[in-house]
Amino acid sequence: xxxxxxxxxxxxxxxxxxxxxxxxxxxxxxxxxxxxxxxxxxxxxxxxxxxxxxxxxxxxxxxxxxxxxxxxxxxxxxxxxxxxxxxxxxxxxxxxxxxxxxxxxxxxxxxxxxxxxxxxxxxxxxxxxxxxxxxxxxxxxxxxxxxxxxxxxxxxxxxxxxxxxxxxxxxxxxxxxxxxxxxxxxxxxxxxxxxxxxxxxxxxxxxxxxxxxxxxxxxxxxxxxxxxxxxxxxxxxxxxxxxxxxxxxxxxxxxxxxxxxxxxxxxxxxxxxxxxxxxxxxxxxxxxxxxxxxxxxxxxxxxxxxxxxxxxxxxxxxxxxxxxxxxxxxxxxxxxxxxxxxxxxxxxxxxxxxxxxxxxxxxxxxxxxxxxxxxxxxxxxxxx
Amino acid sequence: xxxxxxxxxxxxxxxxxxxxxxxxxxxxxxxxxxxxxxxxxxxxxxxxxxxxxxxxxxxxxxxxxxxxxxxxxxxxxxxxxxxxxxxxxxxxxxxxxxxxxxxxxxxxxxxxxxxxxxxxxxxxxxxxxxxxxxxxxxxxxx
Numbered sequence: 091x092x093x094x095x096x097x098x099x100x101x102x103x104x105x106x107x108x109x110x111x112x113x114x115x116x117x118x119x120x121x122x123x124x125x126x127x128x129x130x131x132x133x134x135x136x137x138x139x140x141x142x143x144x145x146x147x148x149x150x151x152x153x154x155x156x157x158x159x160x161x162x163x164x165x166x167x168x169x170x171x172x173x174x175x176x177x178x179x180x181x182x183x184x185x186x187x188x189x190x191x192x193x194x195x196x197x198x199x200x201x202x203x204x205x206x207x208x209x210x211x212x213x214x215x216x217x218x219x220x221x222x223x224x225x226x227x228x229x230x231x232x233x234x235x236x237x238x239x240x241x242x243x244x245x246x247x248x249x250x251x252x253x254x255x256x257x258x259x260x261x262x263x264x265x266x267x268x269x270x271x272x273x274x275x276x277x278x279x280x281x282x283x284x285x286x287x288x289x290x291x292x293x294x295x296x297x298x299x300x301x302x303x304x305x306x307x308x309x310x311x312x313x314x315x316x317x318x319x320x321x322x323x324x325x326x327x328x329x330x331x332x333x334x335x336x337x338x339x340x341x342x343x344x345x346x347x348x349x350x351x352x353x354x355x356x357x358x359x360x361x362x363x364x365x366x367x368x369x370x371x372x373x374x375x376x377x378x379x380x381x382x383x384x385x386x387x388x389x390x391x392x393x394x395x396x397x398x399x400x401x402x403x404x405x406x407x408x409x410x411x412x413x414x415x416x417x418x419x420x421x422x423x424x425x426x427x428x429x430x431x432x433x434x435x436x437x438x439x440x441x442x443x444x445x446x447x448x449x450x451x452x453x454x455x456x457x458x459x460x461x462x463x464x465x466x467x468x469x470x471x472x473x474x
Numbered sequence: 475x476x477x478x479x480x481x482x483x484x485x486x487x488x489x490x491x492x493x494x495x496x497x498x499x500x501x502x503x504x505x506x507x508x509x510x511x512x513x514x515x516x517x518x519x520x521x522x523x524x525x526x527x528x529x530x531x532x533x534x535x536x537x538x539x540x541x542x543x544x545x546x547x548x549x550x551x552x553x554x555x556x557x558x559x560x561x562x563x564x565x566x567x568x569x570x571x572x573x574x575x576x577x578x579x580x581x582x583x584x585x586x587x588x589x590x591x592x593x594x595x596x597x598x599x600x601x602x603x604x605x606x607x608x609x610x611x612x613x614x615x616x
Contacts, residue, residue: 100538101489101545103520106498108490108538129537130492133571152568155496155592199499218506225503235503236496236592446495 092122096431100129106203107445111422111434118430123423130446138408143169143378144243146405151237153410154447156199159192160389162241164396167322172383172398175244179324183365184250186323187258188232188240189387190354190361194262195224196390197347197354198269200442201276204344207435208285210275217272223265227258243375255362266355273348286341290425290437293338300420304392304413305350306441309343311336316388327364328357340440347442377403389413391442412447419448480526480552481606483515487525487549491542491578493532496592497559501529504595511599522548527605531558531592534581535573546582554605557584558598560591 092114100108108129114122134153138146150165151158163185170177198221205213225235231250232238240247276282292302297310307314315332317325333349335342382399392413399407418441425437490498504511505518519525522545534542546555557578561568564577578584585608588601 100541101522106488106490106502107495108492108541129535129541130490131535131537131573132492132494132533132568133573137568137571152494152496152591155494155499158494158496199502215507218503219508222503222506222508235594236500444495446493 092116095122095124098434100126105435105438107443109443109445111438113426113431113434115431118432120426120429120431120434123426125419125422127419127445127448130448132446135408135410138405141405143400143403143405144375146408147241147243148239150408150410151239154412154444155236156196156444157192157389157391157394157447158237159189159240160387160394162239163189163323164385164387164389164394165398166241166243167387168383168385168396168398169243169378169400171385172381172400173243173378177244178368178370179366180249180368181244181246181370182324183361184246185241186325186328187255187358187361188228188238189323190358191224191228191231191258191262192238193354193390194265194351195221195228197351198224200347200390200439201272201344203439204436205272205276207439208282210282213272213275217269220265220269220272223261227261230254231258242373245371245373247373249370252365252367255365259359259362262355262358266352269351273351276344276348283341285433285436286344286440287337287339289340289433290429290440291339292421292425294336296421296424297338302392302417302421304389304417305343305346306417306421307392308332308334308346310338314393316386316393320386322385322387324361325357328360330356330360340436343440343442382407391444391447392416412444414442414444414448417441418443481610483517484526484554484602484606485517485519485524486527486529486602487519487522487545488529488531489522489542489545490531491534491538492573493559493561497531497561500592500595501531501558501598504598509595509599511602514599516602522546523550525549526552527554527556527602528582529556529558529598529602530562530578530582530584533561533564533568533571534576534578537573539576539581542578542581552609554586554609555582555584556586556588556601556605558588558593558601560589563587563589 093116096113099110110126112124113120147162150161153161202214202217229235232240294310297307313334330353333346335345378400380401384397386393386395395411397409562578586601586605588597
């Protein structure tokens with residue numbers, strides 16, 4: 091039962107991307123939820139079909155503006171593992187460094203949003219000011235502020251000189267030192283704690299059952315990180331920890347992401363220190379054999395899964411499972427039920443949704459549970 | 475009188491009808507301390523009814539076509555539309571998708587286009603400045 095319905099979105103000041111939630115309220119408590127998605131659906135997977143493989147890197151960055159580097163990283167990992175290419179160590183180091191930088195800027199924009207939703211407008215502005223330094227590094231090293239386009243199959247578009255890397259360490263250190271104050275505000279401030287602790291609860295059992303990934307799972311005590319469990323690029327050479335919290339609430343998720351900032355800084359420092367001096371190879375990809383492969387990487391929001399099928403050196407099918415897709419549709423309802431309507435923006439923001447990543451078409455057959463095993467998956471999508 | 479106020483302090487409203495988020499975070503960057511458009515009197519407003527300039531980033535897909543039209547209709551006159559990004563221009567690979575049936579220009583009249591994938595914050599500020607010039611000259615062509 092509900093007294094009245096509050097529409098939230100698709101155009102809403104608290105949301106930067108269009109999504110629509112209709113919350114049925116009883117008093118102030120949310121008792122019913124109607125989730126409507128599809129406002130940023132662009133048919134990305136269909137656009138990929140028939141494109142050349144080197145065009146795919148350009149395109150897959152355009153899936154999402156926030157984790158564009160992760161997408162191109164996942165794509166290159168998939169195709170390189172499929173072709174069995176041997177990627178030089180310097181390329182691997184540089185790729186990891188750029189990915190970690192993009193994680194830094196993504197988490198900082200998120201932390202700013204979290205502060206903004208909780209009513210801390212000044213904290214939001216401070217965090218965004220510090221974020222600009224990271225954006226400067228990215229612009230200096232890759233040439234782009236949002237879409238970097240640095241990855242090529244088996245190599246990079248261009249090398250980054252060592253002098254730039256030294257300056258990079260300096261800037262990352264300054265940024266991480268400057269944001270310490272703001273992280274302390276998140277950790278110790280009474281008002282923020284009052285709003286975040288116990289809000290948007292997802293129990294550990296639910297988290298396991300829904301198979302959620304990334305910082306949301308780590309906030310539920312599940313130690314799940316692809317960088318550790320299935321290392322790619324140069325992550326096996328870096329020494330870092332995966333922060334986990336057992337609070338299962340918005341505050342735990344906040345803390346996980348804020349500590350990840352420092353872990354990313356650690357990785358960048360180590361990898362720049364150990365980077366080998368070698369010449370990166372020129373791009374000389376001509377054609378690929380038919381076949382299919384899947385790979386996963388750790389995007390800022392969790393595990394990013396790519397399935398790629400190649401025919402006649404063209405992309406025949408690309409299936410993407412983005413972390414927001416794995417987290418949001420399942421978790422939003424249990425997290426929001428029984429919460430006050432004023433906590434709705436905080437809970438959504440603590441899940442860190444990225445709708446442009448998320449809008450895929452998924453077929454759900456009513457009343458029938460369908461589990462795809464690996465052979466099923468291959469048969470369905472590669473026609474074998 | 476109202477015209478003068480708008481020229482001095484335009485209020486903008488942002489709607490993303492199906493972009494990749496890249497333009498959205500660059501628009502956000504223009505509002506934050508480094509570029510700080512608030513010093514020029516430009517303020518982001520949540521409601522289209524308060525806004526003078528509608529900033530649209532990205533393509534409009536079928537789901538958002540009517541919504542974009544409605545947001546434009548809700549704005550009070552005089553209204554200016556700035557379309558941000560290469561998708562809004564109707565170029566690029568995404569143009570051939572099955573859901574993106576219309577360009578922003580085909581749904582609502584656009585005054586200024588800002589090209590780039592995504593454009594830099596400086597370009598976005600310049601776009602808004604040109605939009606005000608369009609308004610001052612009284613013509614609707616940018």
